[in-house]
Amino acid sequence: MARFIGSPEDYEKYIGPRIRNIINIFTKSERQKQRGICDFCGKKAELQSAHKHGKDRKTLIRGALKEYSNETYVDVNIEKCENEIIKLHTPINHVFYFLCMKCHREYDSENKSKAIKDVNKTRTNKKIQKPSENDNKLSKENAIRIINKKLSLSIDGSNTIFSNINNAVQVWWFEPPNDRFKNNFHLILNDHYKKKLYYFFIKNNSITEPENTFRQKTVNKSQIIINVGDDNFQDVKCGFKFKKYLKDVIDY
16 A cells, blocks of 8 residues: 655645546536536636635645644555545535636635735734725624614514625625525625615515525525626526515615
8 A cells, every 4th residue: 555654745745736636536527517607607617626715625635634644744545545535525515616717716816815814914913904895794683683673674583594795706695495485584685885785575485496496505405696786686597586576775
């Protein structure tokens, strides 16, 4: 059995490219199920496998190597370690997005930008920080509070789905459990650029078969992605239009 003895950095340098190829082959069948539709923009293109933030290949490799590491080097059975790394990449839809080149580049760029900001924050230890884009976003609780006050309602978090605009691309992205459609529920989409809340009310069983209507990325959950600026509030995957459920637009 082939073994590797060396530092984690050397493992990434010499074995890492092989791992990359193995993972690319491993995700191929799931990527093909997308039929060329990008997870973010919904456009048809040649797709690439993008590790989700916090689950990048190097992080997962380091996680697998921990068991075999002492303070200075790792001593591993190469095949066994590869199998463990592959296992850490499952379930595939928890680790990867399948994106067009443009969305992949933008998503990776956002991750690098965040990493740089985190490093700078650690190094400078400044008390006053410039506000980030996330500082302008609303929490679900605050959005519900605004809706209740403006519309004299009494909705709460238990019967409400909420989404801010995605950081990587200009979409609202939410994944309600399929059982949610059996009861009345509220949907709030926040546009923090325009300072607007879009309030929808979906009556129980008005969407009778969500599992056959929306994309099912995880068990018993519907994945819904709506492009910001789409007046029909149409899901980019299946074309379902939420506009008929729109009850009000609230400025805040």
